[in-house]
Amino acid sequence: MTPAIRFLEQHKAIFTLHQYDCTAQDDFGAHAAGQLGVPPARVFKTLLTEGEQGAVVALVPSSGKVNLKRLAKAAGVKKLDMMPPQKAERLTGYKVGGISPFAQKKRLPTVLDASALEHDSVLVSGGKRGLSVGLAAEVIAGLLQARIADIAEHD
Incomplete structure (x- = not known):
């Protein structure tokens, strides 16, 4: 049981667990x-960014990538850059490939890409490689007090 799953259970969130064999390196x-x-x-990746005002979490579909300018605007900061993986691991307490937006060491400002609203549920990391959780976008936003904005560039 990961901290993310415990967090979801404590908050009585409605979610589904999805386990798979993770053999990816990126x-x-x-x-x-x-x-x-x-x-x-429908599978959203948890990306960590940083700027002068601190860190911001971006949740974007795995089919696209984060637009850092739109993310900064949505977060109300001037500029954001991608955070180095080792720093993201230290800050969140999770390993890259299993960074969950839930139960990170410190609650960080979070922005969820608006495309999540197009689906009944989306999948995010459950806190380790090979474990995803499915939730409605509104549930994710509510639990994380996340903003919803158009922050992804879709391939």
């Missing part, structure tokens, strides 16, 4: 989508 979201037989647009 592009974990696309790998999860393939393993679970789910469209990549």
Whole structure:
């Protein structure tokens, strides 16, 4: 049981668990989508960014990438850059490929891409490689006090 799953249970969130064999070394979201037989647009990756005002979490579909300018605007900061993986691991308490938006060491401002609203539920990391959780976008936003904005560039 990961801290993310405990967090969801404590908050009585309605979610589904999805386990798969994770053999990827990168592009974990696309790998999860393939393993679970789910469209990549429904599997959201948790990305850590940083700027002068601190860190911001971006949740974007694995079928696209984050637009840092739009993310900064949505977060109300001037500029954001991608955070180095080792720093993201230290800050969140999770390993890259299994960074969940839930129960990170410190609650960080979070922005969820608006495309999540197009689906009944989306999948995010459950806190370790090979474990995803499915939730409605509104539930994710509510639990994380996240903003919803158009922050992804879709391939």
